[in-house]
Amino acid sequence: MSEKKGDGAMEFGVIFAGFGGQGILLAGKILARAGMEQGLEVTWLPSYGPEMRGGTANCTVVLSRRMIGSPIVDAPQALVALNLPSLDRFEPQVAPQGAIVFNSSLIRRGVERPDVVGVAVPANDIAQELGNPRVLNMVALGALLAACRVVPLEAAMEAMAHELGERGRQGLVEINRRALELGFEEAQKQLG
Amino acid sequence: MSQVSVEIPPGYQKVFGRPRALSDAPYTYCPGCHHGIIGRLIAEAIDELGIQGRTVGIAPVGCSVFLYRFYRCDFIQAAHGRACAVATGLKRANPDLIVFSYQGDGDLAAIGTAETVHAAARGENFTVIFVNNQIYGMTGGEMAPTTLPGQRTVTTPQGRDVALTGYPLKISEMLAQLDAPAYITRQSVHDARHVQLARKAILKAFRNQLEGKGFSLVEVLATCPTNFRMPPVEAQKWVTEKAMQFFPLGDLKVRDE
Amino acid sequence: MSRVLMRGNEAIAEAAIRAGLKCYFCYPITPQGELVEYMARELPKRGGVFLQAESEVAAINMVYGAAAAGVRTMTSSSSPGISLKQEGISYLAGSRLPCVIVNMMRGGPGLGNIAPAQGDYFQATKGGGHGDYRLIVLAPSTVPEAAQLVMLAFDLADKYRVPAMILGDGMLGQMMEPVELPPPVDPSSIPEKPWALTGAEGREPNVILSFDLSPQGLREMNRVLQDTYREIERSEVRWEEVETADAEIVLVAYGTMGRIAKTVVERAREEGIKAGLLRPITLWPFPYEPLRELAERVPTILTVELSAGQMWEDVRLAVEGRAKTPFYGELGGVVPTPREILSEVKKHVSS
Numbered sequence: 001m002s003e004k005k006g007d008g009a010m011e012f013g014v015i016f017a018g019f020g021g022q023g024i025l026l027a028g029k030i031l032a033r034a035g036m037e038q039g040l041e042v043t044w045l046p047s048y049g050p051e052m053r054g055g056t057a058n059c060t061v062v063l064s065r066r067m068i069g070s071p072i073v074d075a076p077q078a079l080v081a082l083n084l085p086s087l088d089r090f091e092p093q094v095a096p097q098g099a100i101v102f103n104s105s106l107i108r109r110g111v112e113r114p115d116v117v118g119v120a121v122p123a124n125d126i127a128q129e130l131g132n133p134r135v136l137n138m139v140a141l142g143a144l145l146a147a148c149r150v151v152p153l154e155a156a157m158e159a160m161a162h163e164l165g166e167r168g169r170q171g172l173v174e175i176n177r178r179a180l181e182l183g184f185e186e187a188q189k190q191l192g
Numbered sequence: 193m194s195q196v197s198v199e200i201p202p203g204y205q206k207v208f209g210r211p212r213a214l215s216d217a218p219y220t221y222c223p224g225c226h227h228g229i230i231g232r233l234i235a236e237a238i239d240e241l242g243i244q245g246r247t248v249g250i251a252p253v254g255c256s257v258f259l260y261r262f263y264r265c266d267f268i269q270a271a272h273g274r275a276c277a278v279a280t281g282l283k284r285a286n287p288d289l290i291v292f293s294y295q296g297d298g299d300l301a302a303i304g305t306a307e308t309v310h311a312a313a314r315g316e317n318f319t320v321i322f323v324n325n326q327i328y329g330m331t332g333g334e335m336a337p338t339t340l341p342g343q344r345t346v347t348t349p350q351g352r353d354v355a356l357t358g359y360p361l362k363i364s365e366m367l368a369q370l371d372a373p374a375y376i377t378r379q380s381v382h383d384a385r386h387v388q389l390a391r392k393a394i395l396k397a398f399r400n401q402l403e404g405k406g407f408s409l410v411e412v413l414a415t416c417p418t419n420f421r422m423p424p425v426e427a428q429k430w431v432t433e434k435a436m437q438f439f440p441l442g443d444l445k446v447r448d449e
Numbered sequence: 450m451s452r453v454l455m456r457g458n459e460a461i462a463e464a465a466i467r468a469g470l471k472c473y474f475c476y477p478i479t480p481q482g483e484l485v486e487y488m489a490r491e492l493p494k495r496g497g498v499f500l501q502a503e504s505e506v507a508a509i510n511m512v513y514g515a516a517a518a519g520v521r522t523m524t525s526s527s528s529p530g531i532s533l534k535q536e537g538i539s540y541l542a543g544s545r546l547p548c549v550i551v552n553m554m555r556g557g558p559g560l561g562n563i564a565p566a567q568g569d570y571f572q573a574t575k576g577g578g579h580g581d582y583r584l585i586v587l588a589p590s591t592v593p594e595a596a597q598l599v600m601l602a603f604d605l606a607d608k609y610r611v612p613a614m615i616l617g618d619g620m621l622g623q624m625m626e627p628v629e630l631p632p633p634v635d636p637s638s639i640p641e642k643p644w645a646l647t648g649a650e651g652r653e654p655n656v657i658l659s660f661d662l663s664p665q666g667l668r669e670m671n672r673v674l675q676d677t678y679r680e681i682e683r684s685e686v687r688w689e690e691v692e693t694a695d696a697e698i699v700l701v702a703y704g705t706m707g708r709i710a711k712t713v714v715e716r717a718r719e720e721g722i723k724a725g726l727l728r729p730i731t732l733w734p735f736p737y738e739p740l741r742e743l744a745e746r747v748p749t750i751l752t753v754e755l756s757a758g759q760m761w762e763d764v765r766l767a768v769e770g771r772a773k774t775p776f777y778g779e780l781g782g783v784v785p786t787p788r789e790i791l792s793e794v795k796k797h798v799s800s
Contacts, residue, residue: 029625033454036627044454044625069712071624074786245650248518260656266646268517268657271540274510277502281514281522282646284498285472289518289648307510310503 010065012150013073015090016140017058018082018103023137026163027080028059031141034151034159035063043071056085063150078148080140082123083107091116099147101140101187119147119187126182132172135179142183147191153184211235213244217261224424226414227255229381230323230390231262234292237395238265241402243290248282250275250293252304255329259294273304276311279318290401291318298328301337301363308363315372315406319397322363324378325414326435333419337361340438345419360438364411368444374400375408376445382413382431386441405447413439452627457592457617458483460628461525461551464596466491467633468603470549471520472498474511478530479563480619481553485525505530509537509550516546517657519645521603525551527619528569529560531577538612539578542674543659545644547606549599550584551615553622556782564782565618565705570759573616574733581671583678585613585685586732590707592626598730600631605685607640609677616732618755620705620784687730688739692718696725698798699743701764702753703729705784710753712787713794720791722798732760740767749773749797753790756780773797 016028025046032044046059060076062068075095081087082103094100096115104120111118121143123136138160145153157180161173200206213235219228238244244265251259253272260267270278275293283291300308300322308320327345328334334347338360342351368376375397379390390412397408413435415427422430455463462484465473473488485501492499498515502508508524515522526534531552541548552573556566573586585605589595595617602613646655661667689707692714693699702710707728717724727743727750729736744750750772752761761776768774777793779785 029454032625036452036454042454042625042627045620046623067711068626068708069715070709070787071620072709072784072786074788246648248646248648257660260654260658264649264654266649266655268514268544268646269660270513271510271536274506274513274537277507277510278514278517280500280507281472281474281511281516282518283514284500284511285515285518285520285522286647289646306503307507310507 011068012063012078012148013076014061014078014080014144014148015058015073015076015093016061016080017056017086017090020057022057022082023134024057024082025059027137027141028061030156030159030163031144031151032061032063033163034155035061037159038151038155040064040151041066041068043068045071056083058086058090078144080144081107082136082140084109087111099144101143101147103136103140105136117147117191119143119190121183121186123183126186127179130175130178130182132175135176138176138179139183139186142180143187145180146184146187153180156180211239213238213247213264215262215264219262220258221255222416222418224415224417224427225255226325226381226412227323229387230321230412230414231259233381233387233391233394234294234321235263236391237398240395241398243398243402246288247290247292250278250291252293252295252299254296254299256294256296256323257330273299273302274307275299276304276307276316276320280311280314280316283316283318287317290398292321292398293318294321295323296329297322297324297326297336297338301361305361305363309367309370312367312373312407312409313370315374317401317404317406319401320407320409321394321397322409322411323414324411324435324439325416326360327416327419329416329419333416338439340434343434362439364409364444367409373407373409373445374405374447375443377409377443378411378413378439378441380413380431380436380441382415382428411439413441452629454625455592455628456483456623456625457595457621458553458623459487460592460596460630461599461615461617462487462491463630464599465523465549465603466495466497467631468600469521469634469636469639470497470523470603472500472511472515472522474500474502474508474515474522474524476502476505476508476526476530478527480555480622481525481527481551483622484551484553505533506536509534509541512548512550513537513541513544513546516541516548517544517646519642519647521607521639523549523551525553527553527555527563528557531569531572535572535578538584539580539582540659541612542578542582542584543580543670544657545610545674546612546657547610548612549602549606549615550612551617554616554618556780562782563619565620565755565784566780566782567618567704567706567755568757568759569616570732570754570756573614574735574763582674583611583733585609585611585681586616587613588616588703588707588730588732589621590704590728592621592624593628595621596628596630600634607642609681611677611681616704618705682734685731686734686736686738688736689726689728689730690739691726691728693725693727693743693747695723696747697723698749698751698794699725699727699747700751700753700790700794701727701729701740701760703732703760706753706755709784709787710790713790716787716791717794722794724794729760735763735767737763737767740764741769741771744768744771747772749775751794751797752776753785753793754778755784
């Protein structure tokens with residue numbers, strides 16, 4: 001994983017944010033699980049309104065080589081924003097030289113900060129083309145892993161397969177694997 | 193609490209004695225109070241079923257708080273109204289125990305209504321003895337949830353005015369509406385015949401538990417001469433002339449399968 | 450042993466089952482819903498009793514009954530529900546019945562909100578219900594520590610016949626971290642409970658009471674409680690110190706704030722500020738002595754809490770004027786970030 005001295009002290013923090021139902025919490029959990037299986041310390045901290053469905057949701061994932069103090073991150077190295085309100089809210093918080101992966105299917109503007117890397121991923125469109133709009137979260141996670149090499153793509157795929165397996169959704173592993181791959185490739189294209 | 197044993201001379205036969213489940217401690221209830229009779233009927237049922245070594249009693253808040261002194265079985269005191277929840281915990285933790293609660297009307301039908309109704313609705317397999325004397329005894333004769341319309345208590349000095357304080361709760365009728373309970377009955381101990389009927393009902397309520405039939409409750413109409421401000425004989429008449437008019441005796445639910 | 454990614458609520462539930470939990474009674478409330486769901490799913494499969502009660506009052510009294518029967522028993526709730534349980538908790542304490550109570554605190558008073566807060570410190574550590582009693586209060590700051598402390602809570606409760614409370618908050622309950630679960634307790638290693646209500650076959654009856662109408666008798670019962678509490682104070686104080694050896698400012702924080710404060714100490718050190726942390730793990734018994742010792746050589750002891758300063762009172766009792774004791778707190782479920790706390794630290798250091 002990339003190491004950033006200073007604010008994060010060898011820690012990588014990322015905020016996943018979007019509408020409830022976009023699979024934000026699961027994408028974060030899969031990253032956390034992949035990190036854990038790579039031997040890292042991880043925390044996954046959800047934050048959501050009292051509504052069970054339809055509200056806004058976000059979660060913060062921290063990956064570190066050392067014990068993690070705060071699971072709350074004031075300047076995350078990365079942001080995954082799946083809708084406009086999430087980009088509006090969290091863009092100012094991202095650490096300088098950080099990365100913002102945003103869902104360009106729903107967000108009609110680019111990243112405004114000059115000191116961060118913006119990656120526009122049409123997550124809904126890619127998911128739609130794959131035949132299941134719900135895999136947009138894995139498209140976004142794949143893109144994040146291309147922008148910030150915190151865990152290998154394969155580790156995320158494995159964590160995803162374990163996670164879906166435990167939920168009795170083995171049938172969805174393949175399409176989610178494709179989604180991770182396509183998101184990863186899309187981001188790589190943009191990052192050059 | 194050792195048992196007094198008297199040698200029976202030759203040619204004599206013991207026909208009546210202290211139930212084994214009762215301790216040697218003398219009752220401390222007021223003259224004419226029915227707790228003594230009801231307490232004895234419970235002990236007789238425990239003896240008859242041979243369950244003294246696995247019985248746990250629950251003493252609530254009220255005059256029956258001292259119940260543990262009078263029995264030779266394990267006992268726990270419960271917070272006011274919570275006996276049915278405590279019984280649930282005991283019985284769920286150890287289903288081999290025979291658990292009974294002994295609760296007054298304030299305890300069971302006012303502060304403990306929720307615990308009672310829900311234990312009954314779950315069909316918890318224990319036995320409840322519900323002593324309904326229409327008054328708070330230990331605290332000094334205040335209005336109970338079963339105080340009759342017009343009845344004088346220290347908190348209804350002009351008699352219970354139903355326009356102000358509503359009507360008595362017929363808890364057994366309420367519980368009889370539920371699906372789960374095995375046995376809901378109302379009895380009285382104001383004369384020898386009714387004592388025998390109450391004895392049978394209490395025995396059945398314990399036997400139901402032994403057989404795993406579920407929630408059984410025996411309501412027993414009782415007197416509190418001290419707080420009724422009546423001599424015991426007059427208090428007995430109160431049961432037949434007043435209480436039984438509002439709380440008719442008999443089985444309200446018997447689930448035999 | 451492999452690590453599992455678990456929410457705090459789930460790790461607490463799993464650890465309790467591994468500690469030999471036999472009976473769990475609950476009433477639903479956020480933010481500890483996952484604990485209830487986990488128990489509903491797992492406990493019956495593993496030979497235990499799960500029962501959703503009609504109220505928190507009923508649930509704690511079921512705990513009282515099950516504890517009297519001699520089994521390991523537990524309930525969990527969040528602030529308003531814990532208020533309702535106080536009657537039963539007082540009875541459990543008075544009757545010397547061991548059990549574990551989990552409070553995943555939320556913002557209060559009243560209905561408050563479901564965000565993390567630490568406003569129940571007084572209630573947990575000073576008694577909570579009526580009468581002169583204490584609970585053993587354990588405050589985990591991470592998910593793995595929550596699992597460890599739940600196992601410890603059952604052991605301490607049984608050892609001293611004192612109810613133990615796990616005091617966490619919504620953040621600890623909801624967040625996930627890798628946990629290495631401890632192996633299940635061997636049931637035969639749990640000490641016998643000769644006082645339990647098991648039926649008086651072949652012995653004198655056991656009676657469990659929290660009352661004695663004679664003042665002399667009740668004084669004796671209270672003395673037994675107080676003697677037990679003194680013994681716990683001597684033997685069971687637990688805390689963690691981070692970078693206190695050369696510290697010129699020591700933060701005191703527990704639970705969620707304790708772990709955030711660790712990050713603050715790290716960042717302060719990166720900026721050349723000699724900061725340290727004392728994190729109480731037992732809130733009762735409170736680590737008065739270690740704090741007193743620190744106060745002999747550390748000029749500033751900063752309490753950081755998600756309340757208006759409840760633990761702060763204990764910190765000041767420990768320090769007794771030997772050091773400056775500023776306070777930084779947040780209210781209503783707002784959790785300060787490491788950056789915000791660091792700027793507070795900077796206000797109190799000389800350079």
